[in-house]
Structures are given as structure tokens and as C-alpha cells.
Amino acid sequence: MFLALKEIKKEKGRFLLIISIVVLISYLVYFLLGLAYGLALDNTTAIYRLQAKKIILADGSNKNIQSSLIELETLQQELKGLDYSLINLGRSSAYINGQKDDRHTISLVIIGSESNAKIAPTILEGRAVMQDNEAVASISLKHEKDLAIGDTIKIAMNEKEFKVVGFTSEAKYNTSSVIYTDLENASAASMIFKADDTKEPIKILKRVSAAVIHTDEPITLTSNLEIISIQDFINSIPGYQAQILTFGLMIIFLVLISSIVLGVFLYIITIQKKQTFGIMKVQGISSSYISKSVLLQTLIVSVSGLFIGISLTYITQLFLPVRVPFKIDLLFIIAITLLMIFTTILGALFSVKSVAKVDPLEVLN
Amino acid sequence: MEIMKFEQVYKNFIDNGETIQALKETSFTLHAGELVAIIGPSGSGKSTLLTMMGGLQRPTGGKITFKGQALDTMDEDKRNILRFDEIGFILQASNLVPYLTIEEQFQLVDKFEKRKYDKAKSEELMKKMDILKRRNQYPSDLSGGERQRAAICRALYTNPSLLLADEPTASLDSKKAMDVIKLMQEITRNSNRTTVLVTHDDRLLDYCDRVFKIVDGILTQER
Ligand SMILES: Nc1ncnc2c1ncn2[C@@H]1O[C@H](COP(=O)(O)OP(=O)(O)OP(=O)(O)O)[C@@H](O)[C@H]1O
Numbered sequence A: 001m002f003l004a005l006k007e008i009k010k011e012k013g014r015f016l017l018i019i020s021i022v023v024l025i026s027y028l029v030y031f032l033l034g035l036a037y038g039l040a041l042d043n044t045t046a047i048y049r050l051q052a053k054k055i056i057l058a059d060g061s062n063k064n065i066q067s068s069l070i071e072l073e074t075l076q077q078e079l080k081g082l083d084y085s086l087i088n089l090g091r092s093s094a095y096i097n098g099q100k101d102d103r104h105t106i107s108l109v110i111i112g113s114e115s116n117a118k119i120a121p122t123i124l125e126g127r128a129v130m131q132d133n134e135a136v137a138s139i140s141l142k143h144e145k146d147l148a149i150g151d152t153i154k155i156a157m158n159e160k161e162f163k164v165v166g167f168t169s170e171a172k173y174n175t176s177s178v179i180y181t182d183l184e185n186a187s188a189a190s191m192i193f194k195a196d197d198t199k200e201p202i203k204i205l206k207r208v209s210a211a212v213i214h215t216d217e218p219i220t221l222t223s224n225l226e227i228i229s230i231q232d233f234i235n236s237i238p239g240y241q242a243q244i245l246t247f248g249l250m251i252i253f254l255v256l257i258s259s260i261v262l263g264v265f266l267y268i269i270t271i272q273k274k275q276t277f278g279i280m281k282v283q284g285i286s287s288s289y290i291s292k293s294v295l296l297q298t299l300i301v302s303v304s305g306l307f308i309g310i311s312l313t314y315i316t317q318l319f320l321p322v323r324v325p326f327k328i329d330l331l332f333i334i335a336i337t338l339l340m341i342f343t344t345i346l347g348a349l350f351s352v353k354s355v356a357k358v359d360p361l362e363v364l365n
Numbered sequence B: 001m002e003i004m005k006f007e008q009v010y011k012n013f014i015d016n017g018e019t020i021q022a023l024k025e026t027s028f029t030l031h032a033g034e035l036v037a038i039i040g041p042s043g044s045g046k047s048t049l050l051t052m053m054g055g056l057q058r059p060t061g062g063k064i065t066f067k068g069q070a071l072d073t074m075d076e077d078k079r080n081i082l083r084f085d086e087i088g089f090i091l092q093a094s095n096l097v098p099y100l101t102i103e104e105q106f107q108l109v110d111k112f113e114k115r116k117y118d119k120a121k122s123e124e125l126m127k128k129m130d131i132l133k134r135r136n137q138y139p140s141d142l143s144g145g146e147r148q149r150a151a152i153c154r155a156l157y158t159n160p161s162l163l164l165a166d167e168p169t170a171s172l173d174s175k176k177a178m179d180v181i182k183l184m185q186e187i188t189r190n191s192n193r194t195t196v197l198v199t200h201d202d203r204l205l206d207y208c209d210r211v212f213k214i215v216d217g218i219l220t221q222e223r
């Protein structure tokens, strides 16, 4: 402790330099981590909120809910007695309050459910859907697009207009914000139905996209349906796995490379002090005492650098525009921090080895 | 009192397959209160002898006894502890840890031993060597003479019974060299310890009780 701190005190400039390297590298790592996590959430929050264990899709839909269409009657027969919710998922561009400029157009996912279903959105502001032309929106639309209760959202595909009556907590699917309606309004049939197609809008629901199962119990189906675990379903969200892999590899390599850089840095600094270690050894100060101080210095440098890196990351979050998918998860931060401390210590062990090798005779002439 | 005994000690180095006889078989005894000088030309084996005395390297053959303990067969950890407690080294240059102030050099000793810093003792030593006003400075800020005196203070701080100095006055002018040798004479006599001094400087020999000479690894007592 004594040696480690006294040296840092004497060699302030040098240690400031090393710490700033740790700060910059860790800042980059944490920032990427935040982006990766934010993007992952943007793909999946709406799915996690379904509280589902499994999802039933049409046979051959390739785990993609947008390719799935199931006869309602069949589905209801098959799932009799199970804890399930019917779900429709549609996708379209939409615009707010009839304005078609960039600021008011959005890429939207419409999720429809029965009003008493488990997957119906919990209301943060306003109220739940009560009528045909009403919707509850993800709060992200309020933050990113200034959507307010009472505004209208017009679906570009079928020109159907919804009035926003409430907000639910953030829900996104495949990076698009979600609005929740009743089951019929999000059906494939009504997505392609335009108001002037016929005098009577199609109100009879014949098919749904899927059903989610809320329990773990094993299911056997007789019809041509696919049972997919929710994790499997999430992994099949278009582009999702590629993103996770890209970011994951980037982060892992950054952590590895940065700890090698740091390790080399500390090693060079350590071997520059060979003479000093020799002097101490002549005095009878043991290698283990000197090594401990080298390790402690590494720990001080990495912990303080990482701490500043984390602080910078939190500060950055405050100034990032809401549209940037950036989210900090404390658990991930802690895990990466521990990993980085571990790898730098591992690098420092090489320095320690060189300390033990210093022969006090070399200092004498 | 007998402090150190060499019995038929010799040291060979193998360098590129060639055997160098750095120190040929020699025997002698050192006593408490003695100031002993070792002289000889460069490469004659002076440092080799001194480092064996300090337990920094083992002899190729023979027996070295320090205060009744066999130094030649002792393992490295024990030799480290012994050196820390009983033996003080003063080197030609850079005896001090560059990133510790003069006072911190003493504190390091106590931190290593996990005991309380003896401020009174270090101050007394620094006062005696006239470097008290330099205590908060780093070795690089001191003059050569001041550094050498600081190194002597540091070596004396642990109260060693054997003080080993390898050309302690080499970097000093003759007046400062005289000051240092007088100081060493005083601390040897007054505290009844043994000091062994390697030197090239003949004027220092007047202050020594015995003088050994090494030529080509052969040790003889001159006086
Ligand atoms: N580690 C070693 N490996 C090989 N040879 C060595 C080693 N140490 C010393 N020698 C050789 O042993 C001989 C004695 O060396 P030593 O350092 O004891 O001389 P010295 O009297 O102290 O010389 P100087 O006055 O120049 O310091 C020299 O020939 C030297 O080259």
C-alpha cells in the first residue's frame, strides 16, 4: 500500500496518463454496451411484456409472427383449458394528426389483444381502449415523437385512424414502437381493408396471428401449428441475433485488446523499475512485498479508471437524444467491470513475474 | 566477538563454457567493532566477496557463518530476512528508492515489518549525518554527498551488526570522502558493529583496522 501510493504520488503525470487510457477504453466499452443493450431492448420489450413462455405460430411461418395466420376456431379448440392469449400483430407506417412530414411519421407495430387478456397493456397515463377506434401507445412515442393523449394516429396502409387514449410503459418490437388496440383492429384482414372497400367493415374475426401460452406445461397439438419457446422466438426476430453477435464480439474484443494494451503498458513501466526493485531487494525487502505493491497499483489504476469511465457513461446518457437506443443496465456494467479488472490483473501478473526475476546482484557493480 | 567466518570459501562463474575463478579459496574471520577495507584492481573479485558476505549469492564451495548461522546453505527467504534485520548495504550509487522522500525511505522499512515508524530514531540519524533539512526531498534532489549520507542513515536505521559498503565514496570529492569514512569509523567503533568497505581510494585506508587485498581472486591480508 505504502510503496504503491507513494509512487503514484511522485509519478503523478505518468499515472494520470495510464488512468486516462483506462478511462477512454472503458468509456468506449461501456458506451457500446449501452448501445447494444438499448438496441436489444428496442427489439424485444414488447415480447417480454407478453409474459409468455411459448408462442403458437402457423406451421411454416419460419418463427416469424408476421408470416403467421391461424384459423381462430382451430386455435381455440386446440388450446382449450390452457392459459393463453390471442394476439394479432400488424406492421405499418403511420402518421400523427394527419401530418405526413418526417417529424410526424412513424414506423409502427400494432398489437391487438382481447381487452381482458393477460397481454393487454397496463396503463401508465390515460385509460385503456374502450372503443373500436382507440389505441394505447408505448410511452416511447411520447418521448420520441411528442405524441399526446387525444392525438390521432393514421395507419398509412389502410388509412384507419386511431385516437390515442392512454400510454403504457415502453414497448418496442424490432425497433418499432407499439400501439395496442383490440384484437380485430390488428388483424391481417383489417390491415389490408380500406374504408371504401365496402360499406360494412369486416368485423368478424376469422384468423389471428398467434397465441401466446403463459404456462410451462407441455402442449400437444393435432393441427399444423408450431410451438416455439419465447426465447427461440426472440432470437428469430429479423436482425436481432446479428446485432447481438456484432456488438457482443466488439465488446469482448475491446475488453481483450484493452487489457493487453494496459498489461503491456504496466509491464514496460514495471521493467523500467528493475533497478529500484534491485535496490529494495538488496535491502532485504521481499519480492512478494514488491509484487503486492505492483498488483495494488494495477488495481488502483484500473478501478479508478473504470469508475471515471462509468461516470462518463452515465453523464453521456443524460445528453444523448432520446432517439438513440442507449440503455444502461447496472448488472451488465458490473459484469464487464469485473471482467476488465480481472484481465488487467492477469496482465499485471506478467509484471509481477519480472519483479521476482530481478537479481539484486545486477544493481551492484 | 566473532561476527563472520569464511572457511575455504571460493566462487567460480561459468561464462560461455569457461570457468572464471572470481574468488579463490580463502578463510578469515571478522569481529565486532572492526572497520575492514578490501582493495584490489577492477575485476579482482571484491564485489563477489562482498555480496557473498551479504548473502546475495552463495559460494561455489566452503562455509560462511554469520553470527553462528550457516549462511551458505540458508534458503533465499531466510537470507532476505537476515539481510533485512542484520546487514546494511551501502552501494556506490543509487542506494535509495527514487520515488520515496528521504524520510519515507525509513518508513518503508517499518511498513515492510508492519511496525510503527520510529520518527525519533530516523531524525536522530539524519541530524547526525546533516541531512535532516532534506528529509522531505527525493533522492534526485540531493547532492551526491547528501545521497551517500542518506544511504548510510538508511543502512543504519535497522541497526545492522554488519555494514557492507561497495565503493561508498566513489562519487564524492576528497573532502566529502573523508567525512564519510570518518563517519563510518565512528559508527563502527561506537556501536560495536563490523564494517567492510570496498575501495579504490588509498587515503581511506588510514582509518581502517585491517586491509585485505585481492588480486586475481586471491585474498591476502595487507595489514
Ligand atoms: N554473475 C557473473 N557471471 C560471470 N562472471 C562474473 C559474474 N560476476 C562477476 N563475474 C566475474 O568475476 C570476476 C570478479 O568480479 P567482481 O565484480 O567481483 O570484481 P570487482 O573486484 O568488484 O571489480 P570492480 O572493481 O570493477 O567492481 C570478474 O572477472 C567478473 O567478470
Ligand SMILES: [Mg+2]
Residues within 6 Å of the ligand: A365, B046, B047, B048, B166
Ligand atoms: Mg565491484
